[in-house]
Amino acid sequence: MNEKEVEGASERAHFSRRDFLRVAAGVAAGAALAGCQPSSPPEKKVEKAAAPAPAQPKPGGTLIYGMESESDILDPHATGGWITARVTFQIFEGLAAEDLRRADVPYPPIIPGLATEWQVADGGKTYTFKLRQGVKFHDDTPFDAEAVKFNYDRMMKKDAPQFYQRARSYCNYIVQYLSSTEVVDSQTVKFTFKEPFAEWLPVSLQSMGQGLMMSPAAWKKYGNQGLAEHPVGTGPFKFVERIRNEKIVLERNNDYWGPKPYLDKIVYRPFPDAAARLNALLAGECDMILCPPPDSVQELKTKGYTISQSNAPHVWYFWLNMKDPIVGKLKVRQAIQMAVDKEKMAKDLLKGTAKAAGGIIPPGCSSYDPKYDPYPFNPQKAKQLLAEAGYPNGFETILMTSVDGSGQMIPVPMAEWIQRDLAAVGIKVKLETYEWITYLSKMFQSLKPGYGGYQLSWGMTTNYWIDVVSNSKRQPPDGVNIGNYANPKVDQLLLSAQRELDEPKRIDFYRQVQKVIMEEDASLWPIVNDLNTIILSKKVKGFINPPEEWFQLSTVWLES
Numbered sequence: 001m002n003e004k005e006v007e008g009a010s011e012r013a014h015f016s017r018r019d020f021l022r023v024a025a026g027v028a029a030g031a032a033l034a035g036c037q038p039s040s041p042p043e044k045k046v047e048k049a050a051a052p053a054p055a056q057p058k059p060g061g062t063l064i065y066g067m068e069s070e071s072d073i074l075d076p077h078a079t080g081g082w083i084t085a086r087v088t089f090q091i092f093e094g095l096a097a098e099d100l101r102r103a104d105v106p107y108p109p110i111i112p113g114l115a116t117e118w119q120v121a122d123g124g125k126t127y128t129f130k131l132r133q134g135v136k137f138h139d140d141t142p143f144d145a146e147a148v149k150f151n152y153d154r155m156m157k158k159d160a161p162q163f164y165q166r167a168r169s170y171c172n173y174i175v176q177y178l179s180s181t182e183v184v185d186s187q188t189v190k191f192t193f194k195e196p197f198a199e200w201l202p203v204s205l206q207s208m209g210q211g212l213m214m215s216p217a218a219w220k221k222y223g224n225q226g227l228a229e230h231p232v233g234t235g236p237f238k239f240v241e242r243i244r245n246e247k248i249v250l251e252r253n254n255d256y257w258g259p260k261p262y263l264d265k266i267v268y269r270p271f272p273d274a275a276a277r278l279n280a281l282l283a284g285e286c287d288m289i290l291c292p293p294p295d296s297v298q299e300l301k302t303k304g305y306t307i308s309q310s311n312a313p314h315v316w317y318f319w320l321n322m323k324d325p326i327v328g329k330l331k332v333r334q335a336i337q338m339a340v341d342k343e344k345m346a347k348d349l350l351k352g353t354a355k356a357a358g359g360i361i362p363p364g365c366s367s368y369d370p371k372y373d374p375y376p377f378n379p380q381k382a383k384q385l386l387a388e389a390g391y392p393n394g395f396e397t398i399l400m401t402s403v404d405g406s407g408q409m410i411p412v413p414m415a416e417w418i419q420r421d422l423a424a425v426g427i428k429v430k431l432e433t434y435e436w437i438t439y440l441s442k443m444f445q446s447l448k449p450g451y452g453g454y455q456l457s458w459g460m461t462t463n464y465w466i467d468v469v470s471n472s473k474r475q476p477p478d479g480v481n482i483g484n485y486a487n488p489k490v491d492q493l494l495l496s497a498q499r500e501l502d503e504p505k506r507i508d509f510y511r512q513v514q515k516v517i518m519e520e521d522a523s524l525w526p527i528v529n530d531l532n533t534i535i536l537s538k539k540v541k542g543f544i545n546p547p548e549e550w551f552q553l554s555t556v557w558l559e560s
Contacts, residue, residue: 057542061558062265066277066286069404069436070245070270073228077155077167080208081406081440082549087268089550090250091138092212092233095129095148095189096201098461100546101555103310107364107461108548110201114143114213114234124196124501131187135257137215138238145189150216152181152191154224155209162216164224170209172479173468174200196499198506202462208480236261236554245270262542262557272404272436281305287537287558291409294351297533305535308545312532313364313461314407315357316414318399318453318525319469319483327397327452331389333522335382336452337375340421344377346528349417353533354409357526359514361466362459364547366503367510374518382425394426397452405436407457407549409530415455418527446476446484453525454482461548463510467494469524470517485523490516 065086072084076092097113099105115129135143153160155167156175168175177197182190193200204211218232231239236258237250248268252261269286271277274293280286292300301307320336321327327336342356358373386394401415402408412433419429429452434442447454459465468474471494472486490513497509517524536543542555 055541055559057262057557058559059260059262059557060264061262062267063263063288063540063553063556063558064267064269064286065553066280066289067268067270068274068277068291068406068408069272071248071268072437072440074231074239074242074248075167075224075228076210076212076214076231076233077151078164078170078209078224078228080170083406085206085210085550087248087250088210088212088231088233089235090237090266090553091231091235091239092210092214093235094205094210094212095131096205098202098205098546098548100548100550100552101544103544103546106311106368106547107313107366108546110205120501124198124499125193127191127193127200128184129189129191131189132257133187135234136255137213137217137234138232138253139215139217140255141215141217143213143234144186145183146186147213147216148189149181149183150219151213152178152211154214154219155211162219162224167209167224171207171211173207173464174204174209174211196501198498198501198503199462199464202460203464206460206462207468236552237263237266240265256554259554261554263553266553274410281535281537284537287540288543289535290533291530292353292533292535294349294353294410297351297353297535300535304538306538306540306543308534308536308543309353309531310545311363311547312530312549313362313459313465313547314457314530314532314549315360315362315459316354316407316409316455316457316527316530317357317360318455318527319447319481319485320453320523320525321447321449321451322484322486322523323447324397324449324452326391326395329389330522331385332391332395333525334375335385335389335425336422336427337522337525338378338385339382339425339427340418340527341377342527345414345417349413350409350528352531354528354530357529359518360469360524360526361463361510361514363529364459364461365463365465367463367466367507367514369511372514375522379421379425386426391426394428396428396430398430398432398450399453399455400432400434400439400442400451401455402436402439403433405439405457407530408436409457409528411455414527443480443482444476445482447482457530459549463497463506466510466513466517467498470494470513483523485517485521487516487521487523489520 072079072081076088093113095115096110098108099111116132118129154162155171177193179194180192184190215232222230236256238253240249240251242248250266277289281289320333346354346356361368401411415431422429474481493509493513497506500506539559541559542557
């Protein structure tokens with residue numbers, strides 16, 4: 001596949017044969033009707049005033065971006081979280097890329113990045129990439145096949161000098177089936193897999209760690225841990241400085257191989273408190289924010305701020321604890337699923353910044369089904385199921401959530417809403433809350449008895465995400481299946497999906513997985529899908545909000 005083929009495929013994917021026939025029929029019908037009309041006298045020509053030309057992008061300026069919390073380390077191989085990815089994807093690039101310049105698609109097409117083309121052979125077990133020529137890292141060292149091998153060996157080859165165990169853990173999903181990375185020549189690299197992995201390319205761009213390219217020379221200078229504070233990539237922006245809990249500063253890469261960014265600089269400032277984040281925007285202390293207080297959105301719109309939303313791959317959900325003596329019972333989990341009025345939460349608490357989630361597969365994913373909803377709100381049925389499970393008077397449990405964090409929206413008020421709805425059917429919930437970075441560390445520990453569930457916001461545009469959260473082999477410490485879920489039927493369906501190169505068949509496998517998880521086991525509990533609400537000041541232009549949890553800021557420019 002090369003750049004022209006990818007671009008054409010991306011366009012064709014959204015204009016099907018059915019679309020063509022419908023448009024063609026409309027044109028033909030219009031022509032026929034026109035031919036049947038009586039002739040009319042020529043209309044008097046009216047000169048219309050020319051519409052004002054759209055403003056042209058202007059180079060220069062500094063964009064100040066108000067983050068929902070502090071970012072994690074800036075090593076893309078060894079970090080996770082959307083807040084961090086919104087920084088690292090400006091600095092680093094992969095061999096392929098998601099096309100984040102489009103907001104008009106259900107999920108981002110995969111396009112060439114640092115590779116201009118690639119071929120998949122041997123039944124999906126080999127990938128051969130032709131690299132883009134003339135690309136340099138920000139430290140002026142060349143990007144080539146040796147650099148690609150260096151990066152992948154860092155994630156997987158334990159006897160390599162640059163091997164980093166933290167990178168291996170975060171990039172596990174990328175390298176788990178990869179047996180070797182081979183330099184064919186300076187501009188060609190070949191990956192060989194132990195078995196087919198159909199979703200590997202999108203997974204490499206959005207696992208907990210990403211297969212993005214870092215400068216080998218920077219590793220020699222700073223070492224594995226030092227790279228986190230001195231990130232050096234090939235992207236449109238270069239790292240300048242970081243002051244913890246205060247700011248991260250990037251500047252334009254004037255030597256970028258692609259279209260040059262308009263902005264001189266980007267400054268990321270953390271505002272964990274939503275009200276403080278909003279006040280900073282109103283005071284002109286930042287130019288864009290995510291996750292505004294939901295009740296502020298309409299007022300901001302009337303004041304002239306731009307409100308941008310997208311169907312990003314987000315689901316706010318719980319892993320329910322399969323090893324808890326009470327929540328481990330199927331009817332109890334089904335009762336929990338029916339007891340919370342998610343539609344009302346989305347409308348009254350979140351004020352239209354989210355929608356109720358029916359299934360665990362998120363929007364922005366090709367296997368997403370917006371009509372799927374096996375557990376509509378039904379508190380009477382929930383009480384009946386609890387009685388059948390042996391708990392007519394309910395029970396007590398603990399639910400975990402954070403106080404802030406990546407994609408978490410307003411987690412404490414949302415958890416308190418859930419607490420009230422569960423209390424109405426007899427389930428008494430104690431909420432246990434943590435600061436975001438501390439909370440993330442607990443994701444690698446299995447839930448203990450007494451804990452009913454662990455809440456998280458996650459999702460990917462790759463269908464493989466459901467494997468990450470439900471495969472039995474991914475229980476901690478080998479993954480983040482924190483609810484201890486294990487079903488051989490699900491594992492087999494996931495394996496079939498992993499090996500299936502035909503996308504429609506693969507989508508069907510993943511939808512079968514969702515059906516078993518939700519209807520037979522009720523092990524994952526989806527609450528809402530965030531609409532990725534972003535507020536932009538009047539001077540911010542050119543921003544594109546794609547169906548993804550991060551975006552490119554190279555298209556953004558500032559109006560004086």
